[in-house]
Structure formats: structure tokens, C-alpha cells
Amino acid sequence: MAGERNTNQPAVQGAEQGLDQFKYEIANELGxxxxxxxxSRENGSVGGQMTKRMIQYAEQHLKSGNRF
Known part of the structure; x- marks a missing residue:
């Protein structure tokens, strides 16, 4: 709702700054x-692209036998 603050917290403590940087890099790439x-479509496209890339990263690591 309008005026509400985002209460989402990263699953890994201390990752907030890196995720924020990642978000703005994606936004810049998408223009x-x-x-x-x-x-919502504009802002959501950034979150969707972030999710897509994080899943690709995880799949690549799992495929190569690396654990997180």
C-alpha cells in the first residue's frame, strides 16, 4: 500500500548492500x-531479472558440483 515501507530482509545477514548494488546494476542495464x-511493471522487471540471474548462478554452481 502507498506509504508502507519495505520490510523484506536478506536471508544472509550483511548481503543488503550487495543486493542493492545488484538491483541498480540491473536497472541500469534495463534502462x-x-x-x-x-x-509496478518497471520496478518489477528489475526484481524479476535479479531473480532470473540468481537462479542461473545457482544452477551453474549446482551443475558443476559446487555447494553453496
Whole structure:
């Protein structure tokens, strides 16, 4: 709802700064400027792309036999 703060917390303590940087890198690549005045589609495209890339990263590591 409007005016509510995001209460999502990273699963790994201390990862917040890295995830934030990752978010802005993805937004820059997509040509999206993040913000409350943007559409859900624009902001959501960044989160979707982040998820897609994190899953690809995990799959590559699992395929090569590496554990996290």
C-alpha cells in the first residue's frame, strides 16, 4: 500500500548492500529508473531479472558440483 515501507530482509545477514548494488546494476542495464513514481511493471522487471540471474548462478554452481 502507498506509504508502507519495505520490510523484506536478506536471508544472509550483511548481503543488503550487495543486493542493492545488484538491483541498480540491473536497472541500469534495463534502462529503468527505480522509484515510487514508476509503474509496478518497471520496478518489477528489475526484481524479476535479479531473480532470473540468481537462479542461473545457482544452477551453474549446482551443475558443476559446487555447494553453496
Amino acid at each position: 529503468v529508473q527505480l522509484g515510487g513514481d514508476r509503474t
